[in-house]
Amino acid sequence: MAQNDQNETVKLIGTWSSPFALRARVALHLKSVKYEYLDEPDVLNAKSELLIKSNPIHKKVPVLIHGDVSICESLNIVQYVDEAWPSVPSILPSHPYDRANARFWAQYVDDKVFASLDAVGGAKDDEGRMAAAGKLMECLATLEEAFQKSSKGLGFFGGENLGFLDIACGTILGPVSVIEAFSGVKFLRQETTPGLIQWAEKFKAHEAVKPYMPTAEEFLAFAKKKFGVE
Template identity: 45%
Template sequence: MTGEEVKVLGTWGSPYAMRPRIALNLKKVHYEFIPETMFPKSELLLKCNPVNKQIPVLLHKGVPVCESLVILEYIDETWNSGPSLLPSDPFSRSLARFWAAYLDQKWYPQLREIRAASSEEERAASAEKIHVGMKLMEEAFKTCSEGGKWFGGDSLGYLDIALGCFLAWIRVTEEIFGLTILDETKCPQLSAWAVRFCAEEAVKEVMPETDKLAEFAKGLIARQKAALGAK
């Protein structure tokens, strides 16, 4: 535990805001979660992240650290309690960073495309991209885990958090559109990993409830359709 002032600015349903919270839980660092309004964005957010104006923001002793993957590395380097989030080997660290960047830059935008699709054909095309991505992550798990339970081997770490924060949104997308995204028959190791990840104490307290998140997602989809219809 620590007496340092640590705060996380985010929203309950944001996968990116889950990342620092899970990392701090793993490190056993006490923190305060500050819910962000987003509509409109709070003065605190605009002050702490004036460049991108995005969540999450980690406030450590009043100093803001922005961007979820950057925050994970900051947490790992600042607190040595709990497991190391990144592997000690330089090549393994580079792999973890590569796949985390892939998830944020390519894979998750494709998952969002499923929800934003205006036709079944568009949705099917986006779903196929997601299936390809899941197969890539299955192979990445085999390579990075080296036979261990986690992407980093024996302890839950950086890449586990980077992917695991999206599991609730995967479940919600499957439920709303009747899809199977994380297929146990095609991605057996990744499916087993997902069960382990969600069972971790550091994860359970911040993982959104599927029903609550599904209602939130349906509201987002309805607003998107209304916005498109108004143009």
């Protein structure tokens, strides 16, 4: 059942390939919020006026427009959605320590994991690529440890149910699959990240994720076009 009334306009500006827009879509789906989705088909080169007006600082997607306010930055949007529609399910954990811990690791994903992904993708030579790949492996092994501790064997970072940290970490799956395909190196390995491998399958199959998550093939085709690779 939709959680918002008909006079309350909710719009999301995104682009289908954006792992960050995915976060917002999953959060809105979990809360059964009805919204209009506005796709920016070429957000790097052709931004709509609405996007520039709604996110004048970064000019990036996603942006959530709720009535007459705009909320920017994907993790911020997920937290806003959780607070603005306080119905079940809760996206952030209820205990203050668990909330702080989930936010800590979400920040780790954005600061460290994405930085290593960018470094592998942007490396100038093999030596640089090898060093960046090593760093990415370390980051994923660290995330595996965090997963083992916080999931307590229940499947998701937050336990039985998909929550904030799952939404935050789900963003790495598309980019990791692209880097794996480009480099021929497996970064999510049974020996080092067995928990994350199982979690990734569960995450992708979740009913709040599946409709919005491009397949590895779609991500790869998009990345090849973006980087002009045959």
